Amino acid sequence: MAKLWKGRFSKELDSRVNDFNSSVSFDSAMYREDITGSIAHVSMLGRQGIIDDGDAKKIASELAAILGDIDEGRLTIDREAEDIHMFVEEELTERLGSTGKKLHTARSRNDQVAVDLRMYLRKRIDEICGELRKLIATLVGIAEKNLETVMPGYTHLQRAQPITLAHHLMAYVEMFKRDMTRFFNCFELMNVCPLGSGALATTTYPIDREYTAKMLGFDAPCANSLDGVSDRDYCVEFCSAAALTMVHLSRLSEEIVLWCSWEFKFVELDDAYATGSSIMPQKKNPDICELIRGKTGRALGDLTTLLTMLKGIPLAYNKDMQEDKEAVFDSVDTLKQCLSVIVPMLETAKFIPANMAAAGRRGFINATDCADYLVKKGMPFRDAYGVVGRLVAKCVESGVTLDELPIDDYREESVLFEKDVYEAIDLVNCVRGRNVVGGPAPQAVQKHIDTIKNTVLKPLEEK
Numbered sequence: 355m356a357k358l359w360k361g362r363f364s365k366e367l368d369s370r371v372n373d374f375n376s377s378v379s380f381d382s383a384m385y386r387e388d389i390t391g392s393i394a395h396v397s398m399l400g401r402q403g404i405i406d407d408g409d410a411k412k413i414a415s416e417l418a419a420i421l422g423d424i425d426e427g428r429l430t431i432d433r434e435a436e437d438i439h440m441f442v443e444e445e446l447t448e449r450l451g452s453t454g455k456k457l458h459t460a461r462s463r464n465d466q467v468a469v470d471l472r473m474y475l476r477k478r479i480d481e482i483c484g485e486l487r488k489l490i491a492t493l494v495g496i497a498e499k500n501l502e503t504v505m506p507g508y509t510h511l512q513r514a515q516p517i518t519l520a521h522h523l524m525a526y527v528e529m530f531k532r533d534m535t536r537f538f539n540c541f542e543l544m545n546v547c548p549l550g551s552g553a554l555a556t557t558t559y560p561i562d563r564e565y566t567a568k569m570l571g572f573d574a575p576c577a578n579s580l581d582g583v584s585d586r587d588y589c590v591e592f593c594s595a596a597a598l599t600m601v602h603l604s605r606l607s608e609e610i611v612l613w614c615s616w617e618f619k620f621v622e623l624d625d626a627y628a629t630g631s632s633i634m635p636q637k638k639n640p641d642i643c644e645l646i647r648g649k650t651g652r653a654l655g656d657l658t659t660l661l662t663m664l665k666g667i668p669l670a671y672n673k674d675m676q677e678d679k680e681a682v683f684d685s686v687d688t689l690k691q692c693l694s695v696i697v698p699m700l701e702t703a704k705f706i707p708a709n710m711a712a713a714g715r716r717g718f719i720n721a722t723d724c725a726d727y728l729v730k731k732g733m734p735f736r737d738a739y740g741v742v743g744r745l746v747a748k749c750v751e752s753g754v755t756l757d758e759l760p761i762d763d764y765r766e767e768s769v770l771f772e773k774d775v776y777e778a779i780d781l782v783n784c785v786r787g788r789n790v791v792g793g794p795a796p797q798a799v800q801k802h803i804d805t806i807k808n809t810v811l812k813p814l815e816e817k
């Protein structure tokens with residue numbers, strides 16, 4: 355296809371360069387945004403008398419028809435085109451003749467692509483936040499049913515202190531809540547309109563940038579045209595938010611992988627969300643979680659791609675920037691796909707409280723509570739720590755737990771111990787006792803759940 359910019363050139367582009375240069379194979383994902391942006395632009399041109407208003411209306415309605423045709427599959431995007439912007443303009447010109455050639459007045463692909471990508475990302479952010487909300491609702495749902503489900507909390511992957519499944523899962527809720535905020539912040543920062551920046555230095559036509567910005571749902575036109583066409587901070591910020599969300603999903607996935615193992619067996623995945631082995635008949639593998647963990651590498655790579663691409667390019671637009679889209683799209687697709695499978699996987703997973711409780715009974719996770727018992731009876735903490743350390747050593751030697759150790763053994767180490775120590779180190783009591791803001795006590799976790807329900811999970815109109 356002859357290039358729209360062919361005037362200055364005396365030769366056809368080498369076909370290998372044409373393929374190398376073309377971005378239509380991926381930027382066609384933004385056809386909707388591209389056409390919407392063009393409709394706003396041409397309406398402004400007509401309103402301002404830059405082109406004939408009748409022509410502007412004709413162009414706008416033909417652009418809408420092109421959009422409908424692509425949506426309905428009546429028009430396929432030509433893979434030979436240089437990019438989506440050229441494709442739409444060429445199609446328009448084919449349909450309207452020389453009237454179509456007026457669309458690109460007072461505009462460049464540089465401001466065009468910048469506006470397209472921002473609009474595209476705004477929509478994806480809305481969708482991703484919707485998915486994150488579902489994930490949070492799912493975690494909250496499981497938490498609410500497991501306020502009393504005692505399990506060991508870990509440090510260094512060693513059993514440390516008693517918590518509940520609810521407390522554990524609500525930690526992830528906080529992470530995903532922050533992720534949502536990061537996406538909202540990214541949306542807010544990027545919601546200025548580059549349209550009208552032109553190639554780099556705006557234009558001499560009396561354009562109305564406020565009008566197009568408003569029409570396209572932006573807060574304002576961007577304040578500097580060079581920045582308008584070369585700013586890709588929002589891509590970095592989006593991919594950064596996506597990368598961190600993936601890291602959180604990956605940490606959760608890693609825990610599920612561990613919890614599915616026979617060594618833990620805290621959870622059993624539904625058959626629809628696990629896979630078998632081609633040789634070992636007994637296997638049930640948590641492939642979803644492993645894939646999420648693996649795909650996190652892609653998201654981190656996308657972020658690195660963008661930062662590296664940007665770091666050395668001078669103002670304003672450079673073709674390097676065409677590389678932004680594949681990284682951004684890959685992050686969008688990866689994150690959305692992961693969210694779409696992890697939510698039903700969690701919803702259908704069966705947690706096994708008995709195994710969590712059994713794990714809690716081994717590992718002396720009530721040792722701190724045992725020391726605290728002595729502290730409450732007046733012993734300085736460091737001394738109490740020493741006493742309980744010796745008690746644990748005794749238990750290890752005789753193969754019993756603190757709960758099973760006879761009272762005489764306790765009293766050998768300190769006469770402050772009385773029979774009520776067994777109550778003080780009972781795991782349920784240990785958890786109930788931690789009724790502090792942010793703590794694992796059912797009451798404290800319920801408060802946290804209520805806060806989440808009244809904020810993040812509240813339908814928008816009720817907020």
Ligand code: ARG
Binds near residue numbers: 463675677
């Ligand atoms: N396909 C290009 C991109 O994605 C559009 C902008 C082209 N601008 C240019 N001056 N060649 O960046």
